[in-house]
Amino acid sequence: MFLCDIESIKGHLDEQFRQVEDLQDEASPNFVEEVVVVFFKDSGRLISNLEQALEKYPRDFNRWDAYMQQLKGSCSSIGASRMKNECMSFRDNCGQRSVEGCMGSLQKLKREHAILRQKLESYFQLLRQVGPAGAATRPAM
Amino acid sequence: MLLDAMMMEARKGLMERERERDQFPVGMRVLAVDDDPVCLKVLEVLLRRCQYHVTTTNQAATALRLLRENKDMFDLVISDVHMPDMDGFKLLELVGLEMDLPVIMLSVNGETKSVLKGITHGACDYLLKPVRIEELRNVWQHVVRRKFSNREPNNNLDLCKEISKPPSADSYHRLGQATCDSHRSCDQSNRAGKKRKEPHSEEEDDGEDNDDAAGSKKPRVVWSVELHRKFVAAVNQLGIDKAVPKRILELMNVEKLTRENVASHLQKYRLYLRRLSAVASQQASIAAAFGGRDPFLHMGAFEGLHSYHQPFAPSAALPSFNPHGLLSSAGAAAFGLQDLASPKANQCSSSNGIASHCAGDTEKFHIVSLQDNQQADLSQGLTASSLGQPQLQQKWIHQETNDLCSVISGGALANTMSGTLQRVTSSSLPPEDLLECTPHIKVGAHPSIGIPTGSSGLLERSVGVSANLRDSCISQQCALPISEGFSVNKLPLHIPFDGTGVTKLDASFVAGEQEMDQKGIFLERMSVSVCPSESLIVASNAKCRASSSGSIILPLPRDTERHSKYLQFGAASNSRHRMDGMRQDQRLNSGGFSYDGGAIVPEQTDMYDLGVPKLQGGFNSSSCNFDGLLNSIIKVVKTSVMLKISLFMTVIFPLKSLFSKPMFLEF
Numbered sequence: 109m110f111l112c113d114i115e116s117i118k119g120h121l122d123e124q125f126r127q128v129e130d131l132q133d134e135a136s137p138n139f140v141e142e143v144v145v146v147f148f149k150d151s152g153r154l155i156s157n158l159e160q161a162l163e164k165y166p167r168d169f170n171r172w173d174a175y176m177q178q179l180k181g182s183c184s185s186i187g188a189s190r191m192k193n194e195c196m197s198f199r200d201n202c203g204q205r206s207v208e209g210c211m212g213s214l215q216k217l218k219r220e221h222a223i224l225r226q227k228l229e230s231y232f233q234l235l236r237q238v239g240p241a242g243a244a245t246r247p248a249m
Numbered sequence: 250m251l252l253d254a255m256m257m258e259a260r261k262g263l264m265e266r267e268r269e270r271d272q273f274p275v276g277m278r279v280l281a282v283d284d285d286p287v288c289l290k291v292l293e294v295l296l297r298r299c300q301y302h303v304t305t306t307n308q309a310a311t312a313l314r315l316l317r318e319n320k321d322m323f324d325l326v327i328s329d330v331h332m333p334d335m336d337g338f339k340l341l342e343l344v345g346l347e348m349d350l351p352v353i354m355l356s357v358n359g360e361t362k363s364v365l366k367g368i369t370h371g372a373c374d375y376l377l378k379p380v381r382i383e384e385l386r387n388v389w390q391h392v393v394r395r396k397f398s399n400r401e402p403n404n405n406l407d408l409c410k411e412i413s414k415p416p417s418a419d420s421y422h423r424l425g426q427a428t429c430d431s432h433r434s435c436d437q438s439n440r441a442g443k444k445r446k447e448p449h450s451e452e453e454d455d456g457e458d459n460d461d462a463a464g465s466k467k468p469r470v471v472w473s474v475e476l477h478r479k480f481v482a483a484v485n486q487l488g489i490d491k492a493v494p495k496r497i498l499e500l501m502n503v504e505k506l507t508r509e510n511v512a513s514h515l516q517k518y519r520l521y522l523r524r525l526s527a528v529a530s531q532q533a534s535i536a537a538a539f540g541g542r543d544p545f546l547h548m549g550a551f552e553g554l555h556s557y558h559q560p561f562a563p564s565a566a567l568p569s570f571n572p573h574g575l576l577s578s579a580g581a582a583a584f585g586l587q588d589l590a591s592p593k594a595n596q597c598s599s600s601n602g603i604a605s606h607c608a609g610d611t612e613k614f615h616i617v618s619l620q621d622n623q624q625a626d627l628s629q630g631l632t633a634s635s636l637g638q639p640q641l642q643q644k645w646i647h648q649e650t651n652d653l654c655s656v657i658s659g660g661a662l663a664n665t666m667s668g669t670l671q672r673v674t675s676s677s678l679p680p681e682d683l684l685e686c687t688p689h690i691k692v693g694a695h696p697s698i699g700i701p702t703g704s705s706g707l708l709e710r711s712v713g714v715s716a717n718l719r720d721s722c723i724s725q726q727c728a729l730p731i732s733e734g735f736s737v738n739k740l741p742l743h744i745p746f747d748g749t750g751v752t753k754l755d756a757s758f759v760a761g762e763q764e765m766d767q768k769g770i771f772l773e774r775m776s777v778s779v780c781p782s783e784s785l786i787v788a789s790n791a792k793c794r795a796s797s798s799g800s801i802i803l804p805l806p807r808d809t810e811r812h813s814k815y816l817q818f819g820a821a822s823n824s825r826h827r828m829d830g831m832r833q834d835q836r837l838n839s840g841g842f843s844y845d846g847g848a849i850v851p852e853q854t855d856m857y858d859l860g861v862p863k864l865q866g867g868f869n870s871s872s873c874n875f876d877g878l879l880n881s882i883i884k885v886v887k888t889s890v891m892l893k894i895s896l897f898m899t900v901i902f903p904l905k906s907l908f909s910k911p912m913f914l915e916f
Contacts, residue, residue: 146287150287184378
């Protein structure tokens with residue numbers, strides 16, 4: 109059972125996450141967790157940059173959009189679908205030049221970011237508890 | 250499967266890389282570049298899963314360094330489009346030109362214009378994030394395809410054999426150097442048979458000696474600036490349409506360079522020029538800062554531009570040239586006159602747009618292609634596409650000559666016009682916008698603009714436009730009193746190609762009086778070339794400096810009755826594009842297209858001696874893309890640099906000339 113199939117996390121993660129999970133094998137035994145760690149570190153940085161940019165460059169929608177595009181790339185690569193949706197909505201707001209819309213999207217994005225982090229942390233913790241046996245039950249593809 | 254994976258690992262540990270390479274595509278060496286660490290990590294593992302050998306870096310500069318240090322280290326490059334230190338398209342161009350490696354673009358953004366930009370910059374493929382493994386499994390085809398298309402037909406079979414033959418230390422090396430081989434066999438190789446697509450399935454028991462096919466063990470040719478400059482000089486000398494690898498090779502006279510090397514480089518060069526002209530076309534249309542009041546519109550000459558009507562032109566601020574179907578871009582190019590006050594222009598407003606504008610009091614004719622805001626937008630694209638060279642601002646130097654002006658305005662402007670080049674500068678135009686127009690260009694061939702590839706911006710801008718007015722309609726409509734004694738001096742334009750000012754294009758005006766083969770028809774050709782911002786010297790002096798690869802020839806009608814105006818945009822005009830025997834004593838050599846260098850045209854000492862400028866330098870003369878020409882002419886003029894463009898306006902295409910003859914620019 110892939111993580112993205114689990115009810116509690118469905119919607120937050122999509123098929124892409126399954127692909128990422130697929131890539132974990134003996135050659136890269138902790139791949140998924142490594143990727144997730146990198147993701148949260150990078151996305152945290154991007155979100156923080158974006159927040160600063162919102163303040164420092166008011167109404168600079170192009171710049172904001174560029175920042176968000178980076179974040180969207182990360183989200184797509186890992187399959188963080190809800191976050192990705194918020195990224196897209198933020199970019200739409202940039203297109204419409206709506207500062208309130210952008211702010212709103214950003215807040216939602218941060219919320220989703222926090223939720224996802226929490227869920228994944230729990231998940232990995234669970235995996236560690238289950239141990240190698242539990243990991244082995246996942247199809248190695 | 251696990252077992253297989255483990256075995257693979259073991260094998261890798263045991264065997265050297267050569268071993269892997271012999272089982273191509275297994276072990277294909279990929280360089281992955283992406284500033285997004287998450288994506289890069291996933292990509293790396295995906296590629297490893299495909300059994301490729303992966304090297305990753307999050308910096309484009311590092312990637313370039315790796316590639317340059319060891320030319321044979323990689324088979325394929327996968328790069329993200331949006332990177333902080335260098336634009337992905339720029340990296341793409343550089344890699345394609347310097348190393349001749351297939352490059353695949355990656356992006357979150359799948360917009361058409363972005364994809365198009367990738368294509369025009371030479372990407373083999375454009376993948377959207379998140380990348381799926383299925384897409385990556387097949388990327389090896391780009392490597393093979395490139396090698397096949399670069400080889401002679403009779404070599405293809407050998408290539409297959411090479412790929413499938415038993416491991417040897419040289420096999421991969423030879424495969425790698427196959428990319429240097431001739432491109433001319435492209436068609437033939439494509440016909441060679443489908444089984445070539447599956448080289449690894451070729452029988453392995455072929456004991457034929459493949460040394461012949463592979464040739465000597467030449468290292469991959471690196472097209473250095475110097476080498477490329479020679480190449481461009483040779484191409485210019487031959488004329489873009491006559492530039493065949495064999496002759497180019499002879500002219501270049503470089504040791505250890507094969508015809509195949511030259512051929513494949515020529516192929517890329519043409520592609521590059523094509524892209525530039527496409528960009529130039531776009532610019533021309535955009536540059537239509539022409540008011541609709543130009544009488545030029547009514548000139549029958551415009552009809553000749555029907556075929557060049559660009560659908561995208563209307564989007565630009567094109568003047569109402571459309572009535573004649575004149576490429577709005579063309580028209581714009583011709584009349585890209587801006588708000589320059591030209592009260593006197595009305596004198597000659599009769600026929601010559603140039604005339605009308607020439608007569609301006611300020612005598613400042615700006616060909617405005619882009620407004621500032623447009624510039625801003627465009628610059629992004631261009632900057633992106635510029636190849637690691639200093640971004641050449643697109644500046645056109647429009648040369649005005651006293652003579653021209655006076656002729657046009659009947660002498661009124663004689664003193665006003667000077668041999669200054671109007672420098673239209675515009676910040677880099679986003680190639681993507683320009684590229685968008687590319688599909689619409691129906692002109693035919695592709696404009697080959699001998700523009701140094703130093704920057705895409707430069708390339709795009711450096712489309713030389715040589716406009717020869719040769720339209721009798723113009724003369725008829727033109728109420729310009731053309732004095733008998735009018736003589737347009739030749740203005741040599743030195744055009745440094747890019748910020749480094751390496752290449753110089755020589756643009757000169759054609760002395761209509763002297764050059765006109767037609768009786769009494771005064772043709773002036775003004776070459777205008779784009780010059781890089783730094784190198785552009787706009788001065789009200791005789792020296793015209795422009796960094797551009799094109800020359801705009803604006804013939805000045807002398808005999809209003811029967812002179813035909815022919816606007817020739819000859820970014821790469823060569824002798825073929827000479828208008829009916831106009832003397833071409835000027836040669837514009839466009840600089841190299843990827844390097845700062847390029848042909849350096851000897852500077853004309855006699856500024857005011859009009860001669861037919863001959864643009865050379867990698868321009869394909871197969872067809873004329875007036876859009877591109879016009880576009881290239883049209884530049885945004887910086888207020889700080891005011892050039893007088895008089896001849897520029899005379900963009901009139903004769904009905905027949907355009908269609909029947911190959912024009913300077915090949916699109």
